Amino acid sequence: MALNHSNPKHIFSEKCINFLTRKTKSDPFDDTPFDANWSVPEYELDGRMSDASVYCCYKYRGCTSVMQLSDLGSHTKVCPNQPPAELDSKDVTGTSWYQTEFGLTNKMKSQFNHTIEVRNWEKKLRERADDGSVEKLCSSATQQIQTYRELLLKSVLYYEDGESPLDALHKAAVDYALAIKLKPKDPDLHFHLGVLLEEHYCAVVIHGVTKKSEEEGTDTLSSAEISGRNEEISAICRLHGIKGQVTLQQQLKALDMEYRQLKEQGQSAKAAYAQTLYNWKAQQAAKDGKVKAAHTDDQSYVDWALLKYMDALSLQPQNWQYNFHVGRLLLFQKKNNDALKYLQTALAQKPTEPSIRFYTGLVVLDRDDGLGPQTRYAVQYLQQGLEQLLTVLQSSDQNLPGQEASHLQALNTFSLLNIQLLKGIFRLGTFLFNPPAGLPEKTMPPEQVLHFAADLAARGLCQYPYRGAVSQDLEWLLLEAHFTLLDLLAKHASGMEEWVDKRCQSLSSLIKNSSIPVCEELRDMQRMVCQLRVEISPCSSNALYMLGLAQMADYDNETSADTAKQMIEDARFSFQASINMENKPIFGPPPIELSKQKWWHDWKSDENQKAHQKSQQQQQQQQSGAKGTAPPPPASARGGTARGRATGTRGSAATPQSGASKPTVSPRGIGASGKGNEVSRGARGRAAATSPSKTTASGKIAQTRGSEKSAGKDAKPTSDYTTDVAQGSRPSQIRPLMNRASFAYRLAMARALSRIDESSTEAQNYYNEVIKMAPEVHDAYIELANLLLKTNPLGAVEIYCKFPVKPIKEQTFDDAFITGEIVRLLMKFGKYDDSRLGPNLIAYGRVMGLAAIDTYINTLDQKLKTELLMTVYAGIHDKPMEDAELQAFFTFKHWI
Known part of the structure; x- marks a missing residue:
């Protein structure tokens, strides 16, 4: 859909724009408030997208078919190059690690010594008398699980005591605990109890199931009332000079100051209301503490589930499912070395299972000892897991979380709500930039994997029912995937500036509308994206405005007075430049306000130095040619620095410095980390993407863009991104020539x-x-x-x-x-x-x-x-x- 009255026309996916504007009903690009008829269907664009010619998404597997986008879905179901329905067990049994660990004997080795015992928490589950047979108890548990699924589908903020999905899960767990008491040597009973314990964690953390506490009673505020109170508290904070990202302690301090001031002025009524706000915020802080404590309790459910999985495994070591879930939870607890043993055992027992392959590959890639002989198998296993997820999404109704499959979330490893799965896909995409030797030819290009990671994260976010820790992980994943794709695009040769500009605009707006709490890493990402856009489009009012917002966010979170002063001055210069450029062409020399900013001066100096070095290299090549010596081959335009394009004028772009064999970005560039050619991972320790070589990143973006339904770009089928741009499919066709004025x-x-x-x-x-x-x-x-x-x-x-x-x-x-x-x-x-x-x-x-x-x-x-x-x-x-x-x-x- 398009946003009404936007100029140029701002077009979004309906689900995405609803997600982006869930807090503020305004245009994500220019903050224009929505009116009553803010959305306009884009039937013409839908038609053009449907008619666009694209490659099959299995092109990496050898499919050369070209079709309309509207026919892509039906083609993939019958494509002869689609992944096989049954994986080849030789991919596992033919590996060196399998032959070493399991090839000498048909009997799997025992991996651990574990003692089954009745723990205190399990004794509490046996809260009622044993009044039936194992079959009767299992039947009762099955009915409670069905009740749990039905309750989970209801859109309820709080559940009354006894009517929560957690109550149904608890009753089912009691049934299985009593069944174990009657039949303690049955591994299946131990396993099902472990599943229910893990499902309790999923219900709270993923679906946000909450019981109504006694102190809340019937006085639970609506979301509108909560929003209104928070707005009032923010206004009071600003009134007392507390601005920016305000902490809870600062809010309470401002409310206390307001209360005392009103009391001194004799405004007892307003003082009483300020006291009400203070008490409400203080109670909210206490509840947050209880939530954190409850989250710790929820983590214990994972520990209990692991113990029950191990109980089941000790009774039946040859069961691949038990080994798999023990390994999966150990990986969840970041015990990678232990997890690998169980996952490899499960894979040896069930070599054709894609979920085991995926988790095994993920452990191998994340091991601390770096690249090893198993790495190329790990990449293959991760890709097979991704292909299985795409197949599941095509063949089943996974549109609504909670309705993905007949089994519980704890057993649904291929789910959009499984953050571990989606992070593994992103990890695969970043790893493929420097893959090990010997990978199969049918390996996805890294750009395609990253596009899948971004698309799947966006789908999960738009469908996600609860805004909690997992939703923030999904948002981080979405931002990182797009940030990495922007980094790749920025390393292409000149001529890609307008594509980079569009990606910068979209990513900076996505960051601005994110619900992730402001942190240093998020601010660094926002600042780098905005600076890159200004370097490319220094005369764009919107680019300068977004840069100013990033600089002001840095000011609000800066503790050093001198540094903060410089930051707010830079923000003021950026905003002044954005105003001065209104109703002027987007192309031209950069505004004078940019030259007053230190970061711009440093970047220009860096660019001038690169230009000087390139000029010297060209002179040396000419001298070598004059002496009869063959000049060295020209450096590839791929893999150059992201900062090598935007010069003082919009029309002339600087060529990247030669020497593309060192595909690192500038110290202040996108993803710069000071560690060789790694893309910055920040403090959160997520997977880093190394810069692609000129052959790896030589233009798969257009192919990937055309092979995904979510891309929606009207392009000729071509495997080279630069060719696609040269043939006229550039965003300049829809970009305005003049900057618009904006409030x-x-x-x-x-x-x-x-x-x-x-x-x-x-x-x-x-x-x-x-x-x-x-x-x-x-x-x-x-x-x-x-x-x-x-x-x-x-x-x-x-x-x-x-x-x-x-x-x-x-x-x-x-x-x-x-x-x-x-x-x-x-x-x-x-x-x-x-x-x-x-x-x-x-x-x-x-x-x-x-x-x-x-x-x-x-x-x-x-x-x-x-x-x-x-x-x-x-x-x-x-x-x-x-x-x-x-x-x-x-x-x-x-x-x-």
Whole structure:
């Protein structure tokens, strides 16, 4: 779908835009607020995408067919080059490790010494009397599991005691525990109890199943009320000079300061509400502590599940399933060496199982001893697992989490909710840039694997029912996959700048709208992406604006005063440049404000040095040719630095420095880590991608783009990315030639100036410009009014009153904040006869309820403002003053 009134047209997948705008209903690219009809179907684009010619996604396996994108799905199901339905066991039995470990005897070696015992937690499961046979208990457990699945499909925030899916799981676990008591030597009973214990962890962490606690009772706030309270707390923090990413301690401190200030001013009603907010936030902190403690308890369920899997394995060592799940959970606990033994045993017992192959390959790739003789087998096993996942997605209904398969999540290894699986795919993609020798010819190119990783992570996020730790892992995976793909694209030769620009724009917007808590790694990623885009398009207002946002985020999180001062100055320069470039061509010399920034100066110096070195190399080549010596072969354009393209003007791009045999990025470049040619992994320790050689990264992007349904690019079928661009499929066809004016640039500029000086007249002027350009944007009124509160509080009322008032029935909680502030300030300064007080009291009371204005009503009653009170009550109840019920109430209150 396209975003209405966007220019140039901003087009998104419907599921993706709904996910990106789940918090703020505004354009992810330029922050324009959505109106009622913000989305427009793109039928013409859908048609062009369906008609686009693409290669088969099994081209890497030898398929040369070219078809329309709309026919790709049906073709893959009958493609003769598709992966075989049954894997060849010789891929395992023919390996050296298999022959060494298992080839000398048909009997698998015992891997461990384990003692079965009844542990304390298992004794607690046997809470009821043994009142049946094993068969009866197993049948009861099966029914409880079915109940669990049905309850899990319900969209419920909190479950009453006894009605939670966890209760059904607990009852099933009790049944199996009692069955084990009756038949302790049955390995299947131990295994099923382990599955239920692991499923408890999945229900809490993946699906977010929560019981309603006693202290919550029926006073659980709605999401809108929670959002409203958090907005009020943020405003109070800004009021007391606490800005940026505010910690919980800072929020409590600001609320305490607000409470004391209101008490000193005699505003007991507002002070009581500030105390309410303080107590609510403090209780929320206590609940967060309980959640962390509960999460620790949930982790113990994984430990218990592992023990039951090992109990089952000790009773039946030849069972591949038991070995596999023991190895899988050991890998989950990062005990890689132990996990490898069990996974290899399981693979030897069931060599054709793709899930065992995938996890075994993942352990081998992540082992601490680096590349080994098994690595090429590991790559093959990981690819076979990816192919199996794609086959599952094509052949079954895996559109909704929780409905993927008939079995439990703990057993569903090929699921979009299995973060371990998706991380393994990303790990495969990054590893393939420097693959070991001897890989089969039918190995996917790394770009295609990374595209699959990004696409699968996006699908998982859009379908994910619960926003928790796993959803953040999915977001990290999505960002890292796109960041790595951007790094690959940036290393191509000149001529790819506009593709890089589009990817930078999309990735920076994705980071900006991420729900991941702000951290140094995320800010570094945002800054590098934005700087790369500015280097390519230094005259783009939007690129400069996004860079300024990244610089201001760095300022908000910087502890050093001197460094912070430089950061906010750079942000101010970026915002000023974005405003100055409005209504001007995107092409041309960079604005003067860029030359004032240190990072830009360093980059230009680096580029000039590269140009000088290249000139010297060319002179040496010419001299060698004049002497009759054959000149060295030209350096490949592939694998060059990502910083070798954008010069002072948009039209002329610098050629990358020769010497492409060293495919490292500049120290400040995308993914620079200071460790050879590794892409930065940051503090989270995720898999690093090494820079591709000129043959590896020589242009699979267009092929991959055409072979995936999610790509949606209209391109001729070609295996070379640069050829695709040269043939005219460039984004410049839809890029504007002129920069558009935007309120967002001025709003950001005002924020930067107010951070430098809260009394800045210039900041107030920019806020007023925003109000004129976008009168529906709440932030401009709220932030400008906050600047005036200390010096001219009634002037803040004037600002709030400029907000275009909607009909009362259409007003939102954001509107209510503004009307509430008008009422608060007028009441605070005793302006009881102000004509603006009545209408805003009515609007505020209609949205927030009579309880929110109860203290104001009491104050007006004491001041004998009976006419105003009767008007307010009539307006809130939407009844005429002459209404019989209202007249009776007014008489009761002695207002008439």
